[in-house]
Amino acid sequence: MxxxxxxxxxxxxxxxxxxxxxxxxxxxxxxxxxxxxxxxxxxxxxxxxxxxxxxxxxxxxxxxxxxxxxxxxxxxxxxxxxxxxLPETGGFKPLEQPVLKWKGILSPQQEEASKDILQTVRQGGTRIVWAVTGAGKTEMLFEAVAEGLAEGKRVCIASPRIDVCLELSPRLQEAFDQVDMTTLYGGSGEVYRRTQLVIATTHQLLRFKEAFDVMIVDEIDAFPYYLNEALYYAAKKALVLGGSQIFLTATPDRQMLKAIRSGRIDATILPARYHKHPLPVPEARLLKGSLGHGLAGSCNASAHLLRLLQKKRRCLVFIPTILYMEILLPDFERQFKDWRFAWVHSKDPERKEKIQQMRQGELDFLLTTTILERGVTFADIDVIVVKADHAVYTEAALVQIAGRAGRSSAYPEGEVTFYCEHWTRPIKRSIRQIEAMNRTARKRGLLQ
Amino acid sequence: MSCCGWCGTVVTPPISVSRLLTFDTHPDKLCTLCRNKMIVLSSCKRCSECCRIVQEITVCSDCLMWRSLYPKLSSGHTALYAYNERAKDIMTAFKLKGDCELAYLFSDDIRRALKIFPANTCFVPVPSAEESLSIRGFNPVELLLEAAGVNYDKALTASRDTGRQAKKNRKERLRTRQPFTLCPKRSKAIADKPVVIVDDVYTTGRTLYHALEAISPCQPSSLQTFSLFR
Known part of the structure; x- marks a missing residue:
């Protein structure tokens, strides 16, 4: 044994x-x-x-x-x-009070969400936490995780993205310093060890069966729907019967929205950012009489980019695919040879360095595919989306992209512009969703 | 609508009149991006013997060495794609991870390339060593041929285990001893027929020359080699 x-x-x-x-x-x-x-x-x-x-x-x-x-x-x-x-039997080392070493202060809206989550951890069941980009999701988990751990429950925090896991793990280790914990992701090279607190990519959850009493999944919407099904399966399989599941999302999909509206799933909605300023609402600019391949769209977008750069703004420019980026690059290189810029995509080996340069202000703008749509924070930037009517931009993707602007409390403003040739459903719905969130926040008095 | 066989991107192949008329329901299995990463050797400057990419079209130094080692076995080698990073990734997923379905990625290319040989040609796959067969469960070359719908002849067997080629460096590879023996039952079927020995990757040429040496006693009418990557 x-x-x-x-x-x-x-x-x-x-x-x-x-x-x-x-x-x-x-x-x-x-x-x-x-x-x-x-x-x-x-x-x-x-x-x-x-x-x-x-x-x-x-x-x-x-x-x-x-x-x-x-x-x-x-x-x-x-x-x-x-x-x-082999069924999980528990029996972890008892913890000394206080389990939680984190000493921050939650905003009233976070406080409320934290209580909701705590209740779900106590009772079991599923809860969706729908929090806008930049609402401060991690902090409001702390209290519930602390109580779960104190009761000897096994807790897992999962995310589809490795970056998120790697960012979470030091923060959690600091907050729960006496708790044994591991971070699991593909290619970590570590030998698996059983611990009470586990941080894992959702892929790694497949290696568990009925192991966790509390399962928290961040960014459940990071994948398109067909992949999502596997994710729910993994989260459910890794959960003990009658355990509690908490799903965090900034952009719930249609099915989930329906479930929330009909009240089939408990939901907590956080419509305001931590810094109490409204979300920047994207402006969609429709281009008429374009050339079919959308190059006219990029011309207009590049004129707009030039205007912003001359105003000393820094920008994030989203381009739908790598192929499209390769087509546009020569144009950009010609037109913006006096500016400092770089391009990143999922297959770029230097992507971390380039993102770091952008963060430190060494670049004026960054061309990117959808890989930067979530997870990254740059202070004080504007966002331009070229060809926003492309199929890669789903409603969730556009909401996330718009959420890149105005994230820091020092610079809560930011301009988001979508360039498109047609109005598509995702464009309309994403704008509507952001406006609705701002309205709700105002109604609840959560904005300054 | 279909998915790229390698990266899974959804691709919508353009509708063309010829495709509608021929009822061609199997368009390219790779998306444009992945397709662009594959280097087609027939459009490159290459060694006239082994298809290696070279600066000037001549016979490369390796092939000259093989000529002096095996003066009678000088064969023609055909390879389809360069063994670049992408090709390595694909072969790792196929052979090491064991994703057999990837055999279909190049089935059309292989079928087209092998059609050039005469109709009575015997295609002989390079056999897997007993050890790797027990780990993988399949012979990658045979799978590639099966996926392409090509009939093959298992005329060679791996009699001696010489260790995994992929784990050796060039010098060690070249020093490998003959691992193959001719299957006596099959040798008659091959006699006086053109024979093409098929492998997945041509790296140093050592394996294929061993195979050529092993098969030459049954006197095929011609002897050539083929590999997917070079």
Whole structure:
């Protein structure tokens, strides 16, 4: 049993077990087939996705087997394999009061949300916290996490993005200094160790089964819908029956909005930013008689950019795809050769350095694809979106992009402009959503 | 609407008259971005023997060495793409992670390239070592050929385990001993037919020359090699 202590609450493949573990199988071990047959389809037991392979492939079992493509990054799940899990038993080292070492002050709206979250942690169930970009989400989790930990519950904070996890982990370690905690993400190189507090990417949650009493998922909207389903599956699988789930989001999707409006899910809405200024409302500029490929749009946008730069403003310019960026780059290089600028995209190895340069004010503007749509904070910038009618800009993406402006309390103002050739639903809806949030905030008296 | 087989980006292939008329429902499996990352060797300056990218079109120094080592085996090698970073990523996912479905990524290219050979050609895949077969469960070359719908002949077997090529440096690779033996049952089927030995990646040429050496006793009418990457 000693050897298995680290594997409490884990969900792993039988073929991955080390030989010394295999010798000594404890009682209470649950073993189930890696693939579940549903009618004529097969579902992966680890990630819950339906297998969509063209054929079964030759396998180590000398037969032909299906495998799961969705979660292959965590190791191949073969149909002939089995998944092994051991129920979590708790029994963590008792903590001394006060568990929470953080001494900040919450705004009245954060205070309210913090109470709501605490209640969900006590009662179990699901709660959505819909907080606008820059509302200060992490701080309002502290109280609830502290109580959960004090009661000996196992707590997990997950996010789809590695950047967010890496940013969270030192802050939490500081706030809960006596709590043993690990940060799990792909390629961390660390050997897994069972701890009471876990920070993980949502992908890593697939390796757990009924492990956590409290599951907090940040930025649940970071992926398009079809990926989201896997995320909910992972969050649910890793949660103990009757545990509490808290989802944080700045831009709930349609389905979630419906659930919130109909009252099917408990929701807490935070419509104002921490600094009590309204969100910058984007202005959409429609271009008439354009050239079809949207180059006219970028011409107009670049004239606008020039005006802003001459006013000594710093800008973030969003461009829909890498391909599009490659087309536009020569134009930008010609037109803005006197200005300092850089471009980043998801496949750029120097992206961290460039973002750091922008943050330190060494660049006048930064061209970016949607990778900077969330998570990053630059003080005092304006935002321009080129070709905002492109399909990559969903409602959530546009709200997030608009949320990059005016984030710091020293510079709460910022200008957000969308350039488009057509009005699209996401453009209209994102503007409407931001305006609605500002209205709610004003009504509740949360703005200065 | 379909997804890029590598990066998963949703692509909407343009509708063209020829596609409508031929009912071609299988457009490119890669998106434009990923496609641009692949370097097509037939449009590059390359060694006339092994398809390696070189400055001037001649026979490269490696091939001259192979010529002196195996004077009778001088073959023609055909390779489709350069083994650049992207190709390495794809092969890692395919072979190491075991994502077999990726075999279909290049099925059209391979089918088209192998059509050039005469109809009675025997395609012989380079066999996997017993050890890697037990870890992976599949032979990547055979999967590539199956995905392309090409019939192949398992005329070679890996008799001796010589360790993983990918873990060795160039010198160690070149020093590898002959790992292949001819399958006696198959040798008659091959005799007097053109033979093409197929591998996934051509790095030093060591593996393929071993395969050529092993297959030459059954006297095929011609002997050539093919690889997806070079």
């Amino acid at each position: 000693e050897k298995w202590i680290n594997w409490l609450g884990r969900d792993q493949l039988q073929s991955e077990l080390s030989p010394d573990l295999r010798d000594e199988m404890p009682s209470g071990l649950e073993s189930r087939p890696a693939f579940v047959k549903e009618g004529s389809r097969y579902r992966c037991g680890r990630c819950g996705s339906i297998c969509c392979l063209r054929q079964a492939y030759p396998c180590i079992c000398k037969q032909h087997c299906y495998y799961c493509r969705e979660c292959i990054q965590l190791g191949k799940v073969r149909a002939c394999d089995r998944l092994i899990s």
